[in-house]
Amino acid sequence: MQSTDIVVVGAGVIGLSVAYQLALRTSDRILVLEKGAGLGEGSTGASSAVCRFRYSRDEMVELAKDGIRAYRNWSDFLELTAPVARFHQTGVIWLGGGIGSSAEVARLQRLGVAATLLDDADVQDNFPALSPCTIPPDLLAGEPHECRSGERYILESEGGYIEPTDALQDLLTAVRNNGVEVQFGARVTGIETISDRVAGVTLADGSGYACGLVVNASGPWCNQLLAKVGLADRWPLRPTRIQMAQFDMPPHLPGSMPVCADLAGGIYFRTQGQRKHIIVGSVLPEDERETVDDPDEFDRSADDSFVRSKLHAVQHRMPSIGPLRGVRGYSGLYTMNWADVHPIVGETPLGGFFVANGCSGHGFKLAPAIGSLIAQAIAGSKHAFDTAVPRTFLSFDRRPIELAQQSVLA
Numbered sequence: 045m046q047s048t049d050i051v052v053v054g055a056g057v058i059g060l061s062v063a064y065q066l067a068l069r070t071s072d073r074i075l076v077l078e079k080g081a082g083l084g085e086g087s088t089g090a091s092s093a094v095c096r097f098r099y100s101r102d103e104m105v106e107l108a109k110d111g112i113r114a115y116r117n118w119s120d121f122l123e124l125t126a127p128v129a130r131f132h133q134t135g136v137i138w139l140g141g142g143i144g145s146s147a148e149v150a151r152l153q154r155l156g157v158a159a160t161l162l163d164d165a166d167v168q169d170n171f172p173a174l175s176p177c178t179i180p181p182d183l184l185a186g187e188p189h190e191c192r193s194g195e196r197y198i199l200e201s202e203g204g205y206i207e208p209t210d211a212l213q214d215l216l217t218a219v220r221n222n223g224v225e226v227q228f229g230a231r232v233t234g235i236e237t238i239s240d241r242v243a244g245v246t247l248a249d250g251s252g253y254a255c256g257l258v259v260n261a262s263g264p265w266c267n268q269l270l271a272k273v274g275l276a277d278r279w280p281l282r283p284t285r286i287q288m289a290q291f292d293m294p295p296h297l298p299g300s301m302p303v304c305a306d307l308a309g310g311i312y313f314r315t316q317g318q319r320k321h322i323i324v325g326s327v328l329p330e331d332e333r334e335t336v337d338d339p340d341e342f343d344r345s346a347d348d349s350f351v352r353s354k355l356h357a358v359q360h361r362m363p364s365i366g367p368l369r370g371v372r373g374y375s376g377l378y379t380m381n382w383a384d385v386h387p388i389v390g391e392t393p394l395g396g397f398f399v400a401n402g403c404s405g406h407g408f409k410l411a412p413a414i415g416s417l418i419a420q421a422i423a424g425s426k427h428a429f430d431t432a433v434p435r436t437f438l439s440f441d442r443r444p445i446e447l448a449q450q451s452v453l454a
């Protein structure tokens with residue numbers, strides 16, 4: 045058996061963020077083992093990577109803020125002069141659902157989020173393609189209705205998105221620049237233990253590494269490793285198929301296009317690929333219920349009925365959009381934490397075994413902060429991009445967090 049100090053299982057956005065933050069503060073040897081042939085084969089590759097701030101729990105707002113600070117300062121954060129990815133600061137607008145109140149904006153501002161309250165005229169001035177209608181659309185047939193607005197809406201002006209596979213590429217460069225070894229085609233199949241402590245990992249090809257610390261960052265596959273060490277029953281973490289729709293961005297749409305969280309239509313959407321496409325996802329709890337037995341085997345397309353209903357919602361939100369071209373659908377996997385839709389991050393009862401699992405629909409924006417939480421737990425010292433949220437908030441031994449809504453909108 046070869047040896048190293050720390051093994052991180054998985055080179056998704058979480059595993060690479062953990063490895064990067066560790067490498068900044070320890071001289072320990074760090075090895076990332078990734079079963080895929082390349083980057084982006086898990087949740088991160090399919091992610092919409094929307095970076096928004098509003099959550100019902102203040103700690104989540106803080107974690108989102110810390111993550112988004114890293115993405116907004118990507119070159120400084122990764123110490124890369126020419127990163128591939130860049131943060132598209134389009135702003136995030138929240139329409140419908142009755143959440144646009146001065147109290148909610150005041151809460152976000154108190155937490156340091158650049159949030160403002162918009163009225164109908166502001167929406168028209170800033171984002172002329174968007175209708176502020178707050179009546180839920182007919183998702184089945186797309187029948188038009190008489191639109192009504194007159195509510196208030198929240199704009200998070202520092203929100204936006206970053207293309208996820210570009211971000212992974214930059215993270216890979218950054219970890220390698222900092223001495224981390226990353227191996228592809230390396231599937232971890234076993235965790236070795238001695239006296240209630242991690243002692244190493246074994247791989248599918250029969251090889252192995254002795255090590256004192258393992259971080260399980262294997263995304264939707266996390267239960268396979270948790271089961272090896274008897275920890276799979278503590279949290280209900282379920283790989284869950286998440287469908288998306290995509291279409292070509294019509295050239296005639298006026299004005300700038302924010303990320304839109306459309307609570308009346310049950311969707312969110314954003315531009316993609318230098319405004320060539322728009323991608324559309326769901327914010328409805330019923331679209332986060334299709335669990336998958338084997339994360340290696342699931343339907344990566346989207347159902348026609350899903351795509352049709354989401355496009356009806358888009359057409360309602362952008363009445364001038366006209367016929368949609370280049371329509372397609374695809375699916376990826378969330379790892380839903382059915383107890384409270386929040387990630388589980390930190391040490392476990394098995395000495396030296398750490399988890400960053402169950403990220404549900406939040407893992408991309410939180411990844412820099414999750415990397416910071418794990419690195420603080422292992423290596424202690426502080427880094428300029430550290431989060432100040434206590435490690436207990438998402439810890440393995442916490443109780444489920446009480447929430448009004450158990451979905452991506454938690």
Ligand SMILES: Cc1cc2nc3c(=O)[nH]c(=O)nc-3n(C[C@H](O)[C@H](O)[C@H](O)COP(=O)(O)OP(=O)(O)OC[C@H]3O[C@@H](n4cnc5c(N)ncnc54)[C@H](O)[C@@H]3O)c2cc1C
Pocket residue numbers: 053054055056057058059077078079080084085086087088089090091092093094095230231232233261262263264265266269286287288325375376377378379400403404405406407408409410
């Ligand atoms: C359609 C979709 C839209 C999303 N939209 C957003 C969004 O807008 N904003 C947001 O914040 N989040 C979003 N998310 C959630 C976010 O993308 C995920 O929470 C995040 O990508 C999880 O990253 P990860 O590194 O944990 O998992 P992954 O990206 O799945 O990485 C895990 C890696 O581990 C590897 N692996 C697994 N088992 C082993 C093993 N035994 N040995 C070696 N390697 C192994 C896998 O191959 C994989 O590469 C979205 C997710 C999806 C699917």
